[in-house]
Amino acid sequence: MTVLDLEKTYTVLNIEESNESHLVRLAQEGDENALNQLLRENYDRIFSICRRLAGNDADANDATQEALFAIVRKLSTFKGEARFSTWAYRVATNACLDEIRKRNRRPRPGLIDIDQSRSLSGNIRQSMEDQITDRLLIDEAIAALPDEFRIPIILRDQVGMDYNEIAKTLSLPPGTVKSRIARGRARLKSQIFGNKEETSNVKGLEYE
Amino acid sequence: MNKSDSFENDELVSAYLDGEVTEEERAFVENDPSLITTVNQMRAVVDATSALAHTDPLLREKHLTEALSGFKKTTTLLPFRHRKTVQAGLVLTAVAAAAASIFTFPVFDSQNSESDNSDLVATGLVNEIDNPKNFENQTTEESEMEIDVPNISETEITESTLSENKTSRPMISGEVEKPPLPEDSISEEELDSSDNSTAEKEIAEETPLIEASGQTATTNIEEDSAATSHNLFSFDAINTYAQEDPELSSGLLLINARTETLEESDLFIIELSDSLTELSASASLLTPVKYAAEWTNLSENSSEENTLRGPQGATEFLVIKLAARGIISTDEGSSSVITWEPTDGLIRTDGGRINGVYNGSFEESLIFVLGTDARYPFRVLATANPPRLTVEIKFSQ
Numbered sequence A: 001m002t003v004l005d006l007e008k009t010y011t012v013l014n015i016e017e018s019n020e021s022h023l024v025r026l027a028q029e030g031d032e033n034a035l036n037q038l039l040r041e042n043y044d045r046i047f048s049i050c051r052r053l054a055g056n057d058a059d060a061n062d063a064t065q066e067a068l069f070a071i072v073r074k075l076s077t078f079k080g081e082a083r084f085s086t087w088a089y090r091v092a093t094n095a096c097l098d099e100i101r102k103r104n105r106r107p108r109p110g111l112i113d114i115d116q117s118r119s120l121s122g123n124i125r126q127s128m129e130d131q132i133t134d135r136l137l138i139d140e141a142i143a144a145l146p147d148e149f150r151i152p153i154i155l156r157d158q159v160g161m162d163y164n165e166i167a168k169t170l171s172l173p174p175g176t177v178k179s180r181i182a183r184g185r186a187r188l189k190s191q192i193f194g195n196k197e198e199t200s201n202v203k204g205l206e207y208e
Numbered sequence B: 001m002n003k004s005d006s007f008e009n010d011e012l013v014s015a016y017l018d019g020e021v022t023e024e025e026r027a028f029v030e031n032d033p034s035l036i037t038t039v040n041q042m043r044a045v046v047d048a049t050s051a052l053a054h055t056d057p058l059l060r061e062k063h064l065t066e067a068l069s070g071f072k073k074t075t076t077l078l079p080f081r082h083r084k085t086v087q088a089g090l091v092l093t094a095v096a097a098a099a100a101s102i103f104t105f106p107v108f109d110s111q112n113s114e115s116d117n118s119d120l121v122a123t124g125l126v127n128e129i130d131n132p133k134n135f136e137n138q139t140t141e142e143s144e145m146e147i148d149v150p151n152i153s154e155t156e157i158t159e160s161t162l163s164e165n166k167t168s169r170p171m172i173s174g175e176v177e178k179p180p181l182p183e184d185s186i187s188e189e190e191l192d193s194s195d196n197s198t199a200e201k202e203i204a205e206e207t208p209l210i211e212a213s214g215q216t217a218t219t220n221i222e223e224d225s226a227a228t229s230h231n232l233f234s235f236d237a238i239n240t241y242a243q244e245d246p247e248l249s250s251g252l253l254l255i256n257a258r259t260e261t262l263e264e265s266d267l268f269i270i271e272l273s274d275s276l277t278e279l280s281a282s283a284s285l286l287t288p289v290k291y292a293a294e295w296t297n298l299s300e301n302s303s304e305e306n307t308l309r310g311p312q313g314a315t316e317f318l319v320i321k322l323a324a325r326g327i328i329s330t331d332e333g334s335s336s337v338i339t340w341e342p343t344d345g346l347i348r349t350d351g352g353r354i355n356g357v358y359n360g361s362f363e364e365s366l367i368f369v370l371g372t373d374a375r376y377p378f379r380v381l382a383t384a385n386p387p388r389l390t391v392e393i394k395f396s397q
Helices: A003-028 A032-054 A057-077 A084-105 A114-130 A135-144 A147-159 A163-170 A174-193 B003-017 B023-030 B033-050 B057-074 B114-130 B154-163 B188-193 B196-206 B221-228
Strands: B083-090 B252-262 B265-273 B291-296 B316-322 B328-332 B335-339 B356-359 B366-372 B378-384 B387-394
Touching: A003 A032, A003 A057, A003 A084, A032 A057, A032 A084, A032 A147, A032 B057, A057 A084, A057 B057, A084 A147, A084 A163, A135 A147, A135 A174, A135 B033, A147 A163, A147 A174, A147 B033, A163 A174, A174 B003, A174 B033, B003 B023, B003 B033, B023 B033, B265 B316, B265 B366, B291 B378, B316 B387, B366 B387
Parallel strands: none
Antiparallel strands: B083 B252, B252 B265, B265 B387, B291 B316, B316 B366, B328 B335, B356 B366, B378 B387
8 A cells, every 4th residue: 555545545534534523513413414314324234233232123123223212312422532433333232232131131932942042053054054155044143142142242243342342341351252252253153164063052141 | 172272262263353362372373274264264254243234224214214203302302401410220120919909099099980980089189189288389380391402311312202203292191180279379360360260271271281081192293392391390190091991901011210310300210111022012002101190198098908118218209100010021941931029129319309219019000109308399201112101300499
């Protein structure tokens, strides 16, 4: 990369950030169109975070709505010290985790149980051998991970938090975060690449 | 390679991909051909977990529309004041399971026939009238509405957001008819210029949000704003239960109860859920929770067999009944066990002016008792989505 390229990159980023900052300021002043644009530009990632964290469509639907409400509600507190998207993803994450905690306090007669999860994992593995890149099956494999593995992975890979941030968010030691992310990924890897020794089912813990 | 080595390698490679390794560890991974294979496989996993989930365009529009509708309201309608401090609440995960018969306060009494219930409502009001203290400080303050408040509390946004939904507009009061004011609360000017019917008209104008039993508003945003501006604090008993459903079981579940302290008032917020099952979760209730609220003196209204306890140290009690129930959710292995049982939950408000809250034990209804040092005007806000009941007690005169 040449110096010129660097300058171009810097300029582009600057324009994007400037535009974002402008939109944020307008939104904070009550401009609905500006807020609409901000939310629209970040919706896919917000939904994705909620979908991956929640693990199913119904909870993801509620969590996404709550996340958007939370972003709107807290917009006035955004100080511009980070990118709006970064801030919004964290607000969405917290809102979504709240939803998950509420869900975990409710009865969940309609959710898959551990045995069904095992069965699902088996199906996924078999299908993965035929079509590794099948997005839907990967989605199911991620969703089938216990919360204790899935949530740190999503905070890392979807939200972009580092281990220390995840540890703070989940009130876990950083070493535990590192371990859980690795174990969760190892399980997904084994499902995708068929390493049976790593597919032993581990009952998930519930975040409180 | 044994299993332990395999796990250690996975952990090392996973951290390597996240940039969470030391230079020494990085060099170790990059110089071990067997680990490179693991790196490539693990990278495929990270690509998968980093990918965006599929989004439904219709769902996106629905989410954005609802979020923006809340934004519109928050810029024009903020009935509650600035939040000064937030008091931690007590998460309640319990259910109520006791007979409503122990509750003897007239407004809430449910042991009677429809006609009896109506009489009891009136009785409750008579009791209020009989106690001049209930009215001597009654305020006719017009509005708590504030515009463009920078720090919006959760309650504010929720109320504002939900009031956009016509069926979830705040329902301040219900079937309780306004009692004639005691003489000492009516101004000389009013006495001079009005007969009884005029006095009733005055009352009606002051409390436009009082609705017919069981009805919800269908006003537009502008009308909502106007209506909220008449959102009066009052000492009066409130009852939104219809006569035919004094023991309505709404299916709403208690999720959380907490308090917030504002500059001049305290909020008691009861968060509910409408989802007993995953199936019902998709169909939100469109009607705000039924509720009743009344200042009462527990010692005067309780008997040995019918005792409702309030928080210790309080001298006056605001009793709130709502058509919801608590729940204990226990996941045991692959099955979920629903347990209904009574619970006592004291919600402390360190620094707040609500001394405490007692969570009654009823199967069909929840009872909360807010304890204070004196009676203060209050107002109640019910929303449908999310289902929530907020009681605001105004401490400043």
